[in-house]
Amino acid sequence: MWESWLYAALIVVGLVILDRVFPFGGRGVPRFPGPKPYPIVGNVIPPKRIWVQLAALSRKHGPIFSLRIFRTPMLVINNVAVAREILDSKSGTYWSRPFPKMIELAGMVRGVLFEPDAGRLRQARKMLNLILHPRQLENFHSVVEHHVMKLLGNLLRTPEDFIQHLRSVPAGITLEVAYGYKVQGNHDPLKVALPRLTELQWRISRLPSRMGFKREALSWRDQYTELAERGYHRVQDEIKKGIATPSLVSKVIMGSExxxxDLLMYTAAQVVTGGADTSVSSLMTLFLTMTMHQDIQRKAHAEIDRVIGRDRLPQYDDRANLPYTQAILAEMVRCFPSVAMVTRSPSKEDIHDGFHVAKNTFIIVNIWAMLHDETVFPEPEVFNPERWLSKDADSMPSPWDIAFGFGRRVCPGRHLGEEFLFMTVACTLATFDILPVRGADGEFIMPSGEYTDGASHRAAFRFPSNATLPRSKHAEELIAQALNMD
Structure with missing residues (x-):
């Protein structure tokens, strides 16, 4: 027994000596400063709301600092200017996206999200630009409007199925964008399967945390492969029959290049699965913020009534005439980003600002910290749409530019996301009052405003079924008319 303890002790001592004699760094060039790591294990940071903890560390160690987990070098970027210097200006080096083994097991490296090959990533993004460029998105205005109208109708009829209704909007839109596929009712097999697919992708995209995760990843791989192959071959058949509608897959197959x-097949699948969870997070933020800020909601109602009137619903072309509604949306993105952090990795070693960055360094881009930087956004914890209408608005960076990422990995669906979110926010506020639940004493009970930990930053509240009320009988009629016109 004592021999086993002695052997273990010798290993620990050896690792400590190795750690002291060969600290990570490179060729005599210093590493970025950061909190002092413990021997062997490196830095230990509790996982709860880690983006907040990393933001706090940046106040002591600077906008970019180093960490180490065992022998893995890490950098944390908490500042917009630094992110642009590294991820935008040096995008040819800092384009890679590190992923755990579970991502590979789940098949998620196939497609644009985690593509490890620079050439294939470039091709995937070029394909997506054929359909997601702002000029091309004009072809999908009616698709977005249709699914937003369905959301309004569903909230009116069955508000108790709130989460299901929110999930159906991005699912329906992206299925049409990727494959030209129109969801056929609530029992459509693809619509039923998508919530599980997107939930699994969200969970698998984090580090595994329990036994059985490998089995779950392989299960997701089978479902993901089925979606990719089924959607792709369906469009192929429609092209042969001459009935294909505009979509990513049809445009690429029928194009000259x-x-x-396989890259098209899995990139199209990730159009459907990639942004679904973050879109639901953004929609939940709308309902949470309007529940908690009734005064802001009333101002939005007043603007929409003044500009649009009550005889029609907002359209995308109304955006420029609804500055307060746009300000609410910008503040939602800033205050409650749907993704708090993203990761990157350099494809080769680099010297930045006199400090060594080793190849494959694990880089954490702290989106939340950038959007809560008090030197850029005064009182960052306050939900204040008026900041985007003040004289200082032009001096602040766009929250959209930060929230959707940097460099070659910037989210290719940004413009579709902006259009979808604007239409949802404007049309929901045009037709509904979003109210807190009332307690037994008749008083409003406000939600806590807390958000979940994890890859997707979601509002952690149960939305009561009686919290959305049509603003008037005429609002109900407008929704019914819009649905009948589809």
Whole structure:
């Protein structure tokens, strides 16, 4: 027994000596400053709301600082200017996206999200630009409007199925964008399967945390592969029959430039699964913030009534005439980003600002910290749409530019996301009062405003079924008319 303890002790001592003699760094060039790591294990940071803890560390160690987990070097970027210097200006080096083994097991490296090959990533993004460029998105205005109208109708009829209704909007839109596929009712097999697919992707995209995760990843791989192949071959058949509608897959297949078939197949699948969870998070933020800030909601109602009137619903072309509604949306993105952090990795070693960055360094881009930087956004914890209408608004960076990422990994669906969110916010506020639940004493009970930990930053509250009320009988009629016109 004592021999086993002695052997273990010798290993620990050896690792400590190795750690002291060969600290991570490179070729005599210093590493970025940061909190002092413990021997062997490196830095230990509790996982709860880690983006907040990293933001706090940046106040002591600077806008970019180093960490180490065991022998893995890490950098944390908490500042917009630094992110642009590294991820935008040096995008040819800092384009890679590190992923755990579970991502590979789940098949998620196939497609644009985690593509490890620079050439294939470039091809995937070029394909997506064929359909997601702002000029091309004009073809999908009616698709977005249709699904937003369905959301309003569903909230009116069955508000108790709130989460299901929110999930159906991005799912329906992205299925049409990727495949030209129109969801056929609530029992459509693809619509039923998508919530599980997107939930699994969200969970698998984090580090595994329990036994059985490998089995779950392999299960997701089978479902993901089925979606990719089924959607792709369906469009192929429609093209042969001459009935294909505009979509990513049809546009690439019928285009003049050839792309790898598997890359198109899995990139299209990730159009559907990639942004679904973050979109639901953004929609939940709308209902949470309006529940908690009734005064802001009333100002939005007044603006929409003044500009649009009560005889029609807002359209995307109304955006420029609804500055307060746009300000609410910008503040939602800033105050409650749907993704708190993203990761990157350099494809080769680099010297930045006199400090060594080793190849494959694990880089954490702290989106939340950038959007809560008090030197850029005064009183960052306060939900204040008026900040985007003040004389200082032009001096602040756009929250959209930060929230959707940097460099070659910037979210390709940004413009679709902006259009979808604007239409949802404007049309929901045009037709509904979003109210807190009332307690037994008749007084409003405000939600806590807390958000979940995890890859997707969601509002952690149960939305009561009686919290959305049509603003008037005429609002109900407008929704019914819009649905009948589809």
């Amino acid at each position: 050839e792309y790898p078939e």
